[in-house]
Amino acid sequence: MNKYIQDNKKRFIDELFQLLRIPSVSADPSFKNDVLKAAQQTAEFLKDAGANSVEVCETPGYPVVYGDYFISSDLPTVLVYGHYDVQPADPIELWSSDPFDPQIRNTPIHPNGAIFARGACDDKGQFFMHLKAFETMVATNNVACNIKFMIEGEEEVGSQNLDWFVKKNHERLKCDVVLISDTGMVAPGVPSLTTGLRGLSYVEVEVTGPNRDLHSGLYGGAVANPINVLSNMIARLHDDKKKITIPGFYNNVATLSAQERAELAQAPFSLEDYKKALDLADIDGEEDYSTAERNSIRPSLDVNGIWGGYTGDGAKTVIASKAYAKISMRLVPHQDPDEITELFTKYFKSIAPDSVKIKVTPHHGGQPYVCPTDHPGYDAAVRALSDSYDKKAVPVRSGGSIPIVALFESELKVKSILMGFGLDSDAIHSPDEHFGLENYFKGIETIPLFYKYFAKK
Ligand code: BES
Ligand code: MN
Ligand code: MN
Numbered sequence: 001m002n003k004y005i006q007d008n009k010k011r012f013i014d015e016l017f018q019l020l021r022i023p024s025v026s027a028d029p030s031f032k033n034d035v036l037k038a039a040q041q042t043a044e045f046l047k048d049a050g051a052n053s054v055e056v057c058e059t060p061g062y063p064v065v066y067g068d069y070f071i072s073s074d075l076p077t078v079l080v081y082g083h084y085d086v087q088p089a090d091p092i093e094l095w096s097s098d099p100f101d102p103q104i105r106n107t108p109i110h111p112n113g114a115i116f117a118r119g120a121c122d123d124k125g126q127f128f129m130h131l132k133a134f135e136t137m138v139a140t141n142n143v144a145c146n147i148k149f150m151i152e153g154e155e156e157v158g159s160q161n162l163d164w165f166v167k168k169n170h171e172r173l174k175c176d177v178v179l180i181s182d183t184g185m186v187a188p189g190v191p192s193l194t195t196g197l198r199g200l201s202y203v204e205v206e207v208t209g210p211n212r213d214l215h216s217g218l219y220g221g222a223v224a225n226p227i228n229v230l231s232n233m234i235a236r237l238h239d240d241k242k243k244i245t246i247p248g249f250y251n252n253v254a255t256l257s258a259q260e261r262a263e264l265a266q267a268p269f270s271l272e273d274y275k276k277a278l279d280l281a282d283i284d285g286e287e288d289y290s291t292a293e294r295n296s297i298r299p300s301l302d303v304n305g306i307w308g309g310y311t312g313d314g315a316k317t318v319i320a321s322k323a324y325a326k327i328s329m330r331l332v333p334h335q336d337p338d339e340i341t342e343l344f345t346k347y348f349k350s351i352a353p354d355s356v357k358i359k360v361t362p363h364h365g366g367q368p369y370v371c372p373t374d375h376p377g378y379d380a381a382v383r384a385l386s387d388s389y390d391k392k393a394v395p396v397r398s399g400g401s402i403p404i405v406a407l408f409e410s411e412l413k414v415k416s417i418l419m420g421f422g423l424d425s426d427a428i429h430s431p432d433e434h435f436g437l438e439n440y441f442k443g444i445e446t447i448p449l450f451y452k453y454f455a456k457k
Helices: 003-007 009-020 029-049 124-139 162-168 226-235 258-264 271-278 337-350 376-389 404-412 437-455
Strands: 052-057 064-069 077-083 103-105 114-116 146-152 177-180 192-197 199-208 300-308 322-331 357-366 394-397 416-418 434-436
Touching: 003 009, 003 124, 003 437, 009 029, 009 114, 009 124, 009 437, 029 052, 029 064, 029 124, 029 146, 077 124, 077 404, 077 437, 114 437, 124 146, 124 437, 162 404, 177 376, 177 404, 177 437, 192 376, 192 416, 199 226, 199 337, 226 300, 226 322, 258 394, 322 337, 337 357, 376 416, 376 437, 404 416, 434 437
Parallel strands: 077 146, 077 177, 177 416, 192 394
Antiparallel strands: 052 064, 064 146, 103 114, 114 434, 199 322, 199 357, 300 322
């Protein structure tokens, strides 16, 4: 390990802990001050690392933290993107320790320690690697490219104000490539580059039956029960081959060639380990596709939450007036989120019986993304990872979404390189989220190599 990193190891952990202690939950307005505090703290760390023109930029929502380091107009410019906001910690009772009081513990996958905290991997721990790699390069006089940082605070709620920010800041954000660590690796110790992200359409549905809650004895069997109806409607969104039934849903889905599918199938995957890790007797999904394909190159539809009626202790005999569900659809190239939301709405209303009323409210969405493997930035990342792991980096398509990536492409006309260091088992968005210390320091060591190779492109 580089001497500077070795000498500052403890501080690199302590400083990340400071950031992790701030509960910057963007989804919940009661954490507003903490989200703002996380932005300030990020700006401080960026300044301390050596960045110039550091600014906490106001937006109609949470601020964007910006900073840069200019060396020469002869060198390429890299824009580093990350997010300082985190998902809610709920259900808190399932955490082994306080989600906002980071602790280091060993796990079978991280025998040399992992940091347990909300945001440890997604994305505070990962964008912090970039700050510390940058600090290391500045301190050792080894910065190979011009660098800009843009760390936002609304990624976990759909980055709705980034559109506004990016459009207003074209000049300031001008760059040759975007570098992001907000994805994962395919397996421990296997360096990976994410070559695709899924898009997203997210809707909330409301089913209304009778105008008030009813006694389920006096009315049961004689009126439509909105919860029964909603369950049935949801069941009808997939057929028995696990295809989504919305007419037109698959119209624009990009199909991969046999060669592309074979290439992706090279990434290591064990179905037995997969089932074991999730304690599942069997898996489930669309016919004729592998697990790795089902959750990346194929679209999906999932109920994220469903509620209505009585859910308290004991039994209450009631037919609720309303039932609700939140439904997400993960999209692949070239599905358009707005179009899919429209198709969903039309179909969902069409399958509703006359005995209920339906309301569909769209939430945030995002476009899918594909990264070409012949891009100079991709090449620099492969070389950096392969050097640092002494193993060739593999391309993987991911099922997750980072809506801003498609916006960088359409607005700034630049590609994003997705060089993530998390593992699927790191439990992002779940209780006991963690990030391996080895992954953290491997990231800090690998990032400078990316700049070195990208400067020579
Ligand atoms: N970092 C994740 C996305 C991710 C994780 C992509 C792992 C690939 C591998 C990001 O913070 C996230 O959670 N995105 C949301 C989208 C958003 C609109 C709320 C998602 O994918 O659900
Ligand atoms: Mn993230
Ligand atoms: Mn996330």
